[in-house]
Amino acid sequence: MVLVSGTERQRRRWFTVALPVSAAAAVYGWVHWYLAGPSSPPTAVAVAGGVLLVAGACAAYVVRVGGTGGFFGVLFLAVGLLLTVTAADQATARAEVATCVVGAVHTTVQASYGEGGPPEKTVYRLELRCPGGYPAELKDDRPLAAVGEEIEVAYDPQRRVSPAPEGGSSPWRAALWALVLLAAGTEIARRCAPGPGVTAGA
Secondary structure (H helix, E strand, O other): OEOOOHHHHHHHHHHHHHHHHHHHHHHHHHHHHHHHOOOOOOHHHHHHHHHHHHHHHHHHHHHHHOHHHHHHHHHHHHHHHHHHHHHHHHHOOOOEEEEEEEEEEEEEEEOOOOOOOOOOEEEEEEEEEOHHHOOOEEEEOOOOOOOOOEEEEEEOOOOOOOOEEOOOOOOHHHHHHHHHHHHHHHHHHHHHOOOOOOOEOO
C-alpha cells in the first residue's frame, strides 16, 4: 500500500477530470492540422498519431478512474473522441467547388442489427462527371440528385478529406454529440476518481 499526499492526490484527480476535454482538444488539433495544415504529415503518420492519441487517452482514463465507472466512462470518451474526429473533418474547409453531372446513382442498404441497434440506413453513391475528373463520386445518406442533373460539390484539391455537397457539411451535430458524451465521461471521472487523502494500491 502506498500513502499519497492530499496535494498529490488532488493533482491527480484534476488531471483525471480534465482528461476528456484535454484529449478532445488534442485530437481535434491533430486532425485539423492533418486536413488543413500547410505542412501536414503523411496519411499513415496522421492515422497512427490519431490512433495513439485516442488509445492513450482511453487507457489513461481506465487506469485513473477504474471500476464500473471507468468502464462506462471510457465508452463515452472513446465515442466522443471519434465524433470529435468527425466534427474536425466536417469543419475543414474544402477550398474548391466543382459543378458536376451525375452519371449514375447506386444505393446500398445497411441493415439494422436487431432490436436496440441502429435503424436500417440507405447510402447513396453518386458517380460524377466533373471538370478534371475529380471528384469521381459522392456518398450521402440522402438522394442528392438524379442521373443527368448537376450538383455543386465542395472538395479539397489535395484529397485529404472526402468531397461533400456544397453547403451541406456541417460539424455542429457531431460536435454537439461529442460534447454530450465528453461531458458524461467528465462527470463520471469527477464522481469516481479518488479524492484527497485516499490510500492507493501499489
